[in-house]
Amino acid sequence: MNFFEHQAAARRTSAWLVALFALAVAGIVLAVDLVAWIATRSTGALAFFSLATLATIGLGSLYRIASLRGGGExxxxxxxxxxxxxxxxxxxxxxxxxxxxxxxxxxxxxxxxxxxxxxxxxxxxxxxxxxxxxxxxxxxxxxxxxxxxxxxxxxxxxxxxxxLNGDMRLNIRLIGVLFGILMIGLIGRKILQNGGLGGRNKSAGAVVVAALAALVIGYIGLFFGRMIKAGVSRTRExxxxxxxxxxxxxxxxxxxxxxxxxxxxxxxxxxxxxxxxxxxxxxxxxxxxxxxxxxxxxxxxxxxxxxxxxxxxxxxxxxxxxxxxxxxxxxxxxxxxGLDAVGGSRLPNATQELNVTPPMVAAQVAAPAADDYRRADAIASGIPEALRDLAAQRDAVMPLLLALLLADDEALAERQRFEIAARLGSDAADHAARIHQQLVADLHPMLRLPLAALAFPVLRLRPRPQLDAFMDTVHAVVNADGEVSLFEYCLGRLLTVQVRESLDPGRYSHFGPRKPNAVKREIALLLAVVAQAGHDDADSARRAYLAGMLRVLPNEHLAYAPPANGVLALDEVWGPLDRLDPLAKQALVEGVTAAISNDGRISVAEAELLRTICGVLHCPLPPMLERS
Structure with missing residues (x-):
């Protein structure tokens, strides 16, 4: 299975998990009802205990899921x-x-x-x-x-x-779901640990008996929980x-x-x-x-x-x-x-062209291979030590990432510095400008995304108000002038997506159910912008656009219509496109690749643009588009 098939399988597994969870809940409710019937011989009591059991399990699961909204940490x-x-x-x-x-x-x-x-x-x-x-x-x-x-x-x-394959999302939700079916047993254990809640009268004895019953019933939840985890986990391991x-x-x-x-x-x-x-x-x-x-x-x-x-x-x-x-x-x-260091490879020349095909790129999403690992060592070694040091410093990480977005054009760069100073202060603006001039302006295009990846763990340590201000600054810098390149725009968007998800992962990190026909206007807009950005004349851009559309929506006939405001028009497409179902995303990645590589070859800079767009769409693409 490739990345997209893994994601689709994860969605099917989630549905199967819901069915098993329902079966476990039914087993626990029946066990509670049996105990209640033996104790009371009342049908009214059965209804009460059934509802109470369902409420306990449901609230337990919701509580645990809420406690995990912060993600992995x-x-x-x-x-x-x-x-x-x-x-x-x-x-x-x-x-x-x-x-x-x-x-x-x-x-x-x-x-x-x-x-x-x-x-x-x-x-x-x-x-x-x-x-x-x-x-x-x-x-x-x-x-x-x-x-x-x-x-x-x-x-x-x-x-x-x-x-990469979506197992984490399923695993963390599994923790929350299974906590609920263990709640009855946990309650019984807590009561017994506290001595039946005190007292030596008949009511206290009844509480102890009920707690023992709950503890025994809890083993039903433990049985189902372990069975569900085993069934979900083994194949994935x-x-x-x-x-x-x-x-x-x-x-x-x-x-x-x-x-x-x-x-x-x-x-x-x-x-x-x-x-x-x-x-x-x-x-x-x-x-x-x-x-x-x-x-x-x-x-x-x-x-x-x-x-x-x-x-x-x-x-x-x-x-x-x-x-x-x-x-x-x-x-x-x-x-x-002799494993103290890993042998790497050399980075391709910045002007080199790569021979790729859309299916090949789609197959490489979230599927790194040994070539990628060797190149990663070369990339890590190629990042100047001064930039690596800045990426590890809490006070320097924001200016460093903003420096990646600054334009080479002096007039535009001045407007961008003004936007940074207005939100983060003049010191941050000056620092970003110095980093850009001294270290970033001539940086190999294959080093920009990895540098951002290295800086991200330090960035997300900053307090939420500072991260909110940073996201606002990124948006302002990217939109400071309509001449912003497609890569700069997408890099800014990628930073915003990653920061937003790190702040509230439980809310934003998911795959949707949409099909391409439901978002065909957004697909056409993305492909038109990509085609226009990569070609100097309208005819070549139109051919590239049509090549992309043929991959995603072969039966649709949407005319090539690049937006007047260029890349800035993409603000409205990312949300709908990110909610495509996994296999539809595979077709979209192939379509974007076809538009970028209409002649069958792409430059290193275009490859990095493709990687950035894939990152925004949660389809991580390794750095090595050509396999040796």
Whole structure:
């Protein structure tokens, strides 16, 4: 399956999840009614207890879903995660940040926030959030200490598969939904822990009996919850393993991490059993000692053999004996295996043209491969150290991102500086102008989006009022003059979308049900702007427009009509287009590619424009459009 098919499958899984949830609720209501009938023999009591049970489950689910509206960060904090500082000197944390940054650049998404579960010695990790804009990646201290760089890369690539394919959104909603069906048991447990709410009379005894009954009924919810998580999770974990191998193009790292889980005493088990139960379906390895129907992951040996078919179970026993005497140390293995650095490749010349086709580009959305990882290393190395330092500074990150939007034309740049000064102050405006003149004006076009991705984790640490002011400033800078290029416009829009989603991920991060015919006017407008921006004469632009329309709406005949206000007309199209269903988005990506590459070749600058438009539409595109 490609990205769009994964998203469509996630929507179908969500519908299946609703059906299983309804079945679980029905089972709990019937169990409560049975207890109520035995206790009261009253049909009126049955109606009351049924309604009370439904209300308890519904309110519990709504409460938990509301508590997770902040996206991935609340989950990481609940698990005891500690944020990884941007300027950390810990070698393990530095290595983790480098690996995550390279994979984020190769995937075409913002760098997620990083957390470490410091008190967990087992080897495990998870990704949480509604979308790449609010994603967090958390790893255990055991994973940092025991895994070498290849193994850590395999684990992180596995987690990025969950980020890219929509698994995170489903997983975080699963937490909220399943909390409701556990509510009856939780209430019974709390009452028993508090001694039946005090007292020694008959009513207190009745409360204890009711609490015991609720606790027993709660196991029905636990049974269904574990079954649902196992059913949703297992296939996705196998797919994530396969995606990680496709990405890193080697099985040694991921297989090595799985072998260490099987060979070390700590395995993947988490000490915090209560929280591990809730997030077990999100983890890299089995966080609880569950097997059979309740296991959220395929058997460990099966996962290893999918990567190394010749591996046998007795080899795990040999590794256990070997590591019982001396547990491996990841950094020491790096030095011994020469994994201290990753070999990269060179960036293409800024004027180079690429040979691409629309289906090829659509197939690469959210499907990074080894070529992308090698290029990501070159991209990360190509970003000047001064810009990387600015991207890690809280006070410099806003001027840095605004500098990417400043025009080379002095008159227009002056108007843009005025807009920045009016909203963020003259110091921010001057700082942005200096960064643009000294560091950004001659920046390779392939480095602008990755630089924004590196800066994003620091940007979203700023208080909400400052982020609101920043979004307003971005809009003003982009709209300072009608001569703003399509790339600058789209980059500004991409920044706005990502900041907005990081502030309120539960509200904005979703896929819609719309079909192309419902938004044909918006599709025509986008393709007309893209075609006009990429061609000097009207005839060439019209041919490019028609090539794009043929991919998206082959049976429609909408005339080429570029808007008078150019790129600024696109403000009204993004919302409707983002609500297209996943497979319709695939056709749209192919249409935009066909319009940009009407002659079959696109420049590096046009490729970056395509990546930016895909980012706005939540279709992350890796940097390597041509595969070697």
């Amino acid at each position: 609340p989950v990481a904090l609940q698990m005891g995660g500690v944020p990884v500082p941007e300027n950390t000197t810990d070698l393990n944390l530095r290595r983790l940040r480098n690996v995550v940054e390279e994979i984020a650049i190769a995937s075409g998404v913002p760098v997620p926030r990083l957390y470490v579960l410091e008190h967990e010695a087992g080897i495990n990790a998870f990704a949480a959030g509604y979308s790449p804009s609010d994603a967090v990646v958390a790893v255990t201290r055991g994973a940092l200490d025991r895994l070498n760089r290849d193994e850590l890369q395999g684990v992180i690539a596995h987690e990025f598969s969950h980020i 196998s797919l994530a393993d396969a995606s990680a191998v496709q990405f890193t193009r080697q099985t040694v790292g991921l297989a090595g991490a799985l072998k260490k889980i099987g060979g070390l005493a700590e395995g993947a088990t988490l000490n915090d059993g209560g929280n591990a139960e809730e997030v077990s379906h999100m983890l890299f390895g089995e966080g609880l000692k569950l097997s059979g129907l309740f296991a959220t992951h395929p058997p460990l040996l099966m996962r290893i053999q999918a990567l190394e078919p010749q591996f046998r179970g007795e080899e795990l026993e040999q590794l256990r004996a070997k590591w019982f005497a001396a547990a491996p140390v990841g950094l020491d293995e790096d030095a011994m295996l």
